[in-house]
Amino acid sequence: MPSFISDLLQETELTARALLDWGNHLINPTVRLGVTGLSRAGKTVFITALVHGLIRGGRFPVFDAMAGGRIARARLAPQPDDAVPRFDYENHVRALATERRWPESTRQISELRLVIDYQSRNGMPHTLTLDIVDYPGEWLLDLPLLTKSYEQWSAESLILSRQGPRAPLAATWHAHLATLNPDGPEDEQAALKSADLFTAYLRACRDERYAMSLLPPGRFLMPGDLAGSPALTFTPLELDGAQSTRPHSLHAMMARRFESYKDVLVRPFFNDHFVRLDRQVVLVDALAALNAGPDAVR
Incomplete structure (x- = not known):
């Protein structure tokens, strides 16, 4: 019985949080994007390159909105979650572009908020908030x-x-x-x-x-x-x-x-982060898996 009550309370809490997120989304459209992968899969480099490209207007030929010129601008915004460390974007850019070294690998959860101004396909202006959540694939x-x-x-x-x-x-x-x-x-x-x-x-x-x-x-x-x-x-x-x-x-x-x-x-x-994600990117070091053979993924 205690386990049943605990599960019921947990389900109620998750439902309430989902309704709150849904209400906030109606006022301020937000997408929470999870990015994960096992150690050395390239999570930090992927996020840094993605954010840098969006902010600097980089070339994303397979991203229709960017290729079609519908992205007006993208900018960093203050970290929204007080209990989650901010993704150290600036230091990662410095490590890659100036110091010519790989940034430190992901050891904990972190988050970065982007605000993107864009035009819909019918030409109407819109704003989308993108919260990128980086966490270890082991989790x-x-x-x-x-x-x-x-x-x-x-x-x-x-x-x-x-x-x-x-x-x-x-x-x-x-x-x-x-x-x-x-x-x-x-x-x-x-x-x-x-x-x-x-x-x-x-x-x-x-x-x-x-x-x-x-x-x-x-x-x-x-x-x-x-x-x-x-x-x-x-x-x-x-x-x-x-x-x-x-x-x-x-x-x-x-x-x-x-x-x-x-x-x-x-x-x-699971309760505080994973269930709140809207999209999930999982990076895989395919070469390491191929070199190690089928036992690597069993």
Whole structure:
């Protein structure tokens, strides 16, 4: 029952926010564009080039409005969301154009607002507000966790870790898991060591030699301020399918932290940002995937 009430309240909140956004859109037409992709996919360069081209009147031959001369001007506007960092457009332009280096990769969510004055096809003047939301692709890959139990995620992760090139990368972690008793008492040191080995396995999979993409939980690879917190200190366990969860067991400890990960990191991103997007651009490093082979996208 508490879960049902929580879900109902969450749905009510999302509906209310959607109605508010819809009302604001009627007064001030706004499109929220999400841009994401895994590390080194080119998100920062893509956004910087797009904004620079719109502001400076660059050539976009496949963009009908720009090619047809219907874009009068585009300009930056103040950041609309007080709780979201601004996309550092000016420094990224400086890095690319003046310092001749790649800008820093995306480590957190950021946002940039553009106001575009344009003419419709019938010649009427209009104004569109474009909010570009940049966030790590690892966060997008975490969203399926919202519909999974700890036991389901644990089983799927272990099966995947034994396939193809993942198996040797996970060998040390697997050896440690074999020493753990999920039904034994909860153990902080066991959780810490397991999480460290699990994270090392995920990092090895992400290495450019393998370039694997399906590596949830994504925040294990970019923990930020939550590094070492219980929400990032858990791992899959070897579980008997019929095994029940004994209170205060290692199994219960891991399951609780898995749910905390979703509550603290995944669900807020989904509720506060993802559901508010109107369009989504997903960038893929196709060459890295082709070089690594089919295992990179499994």
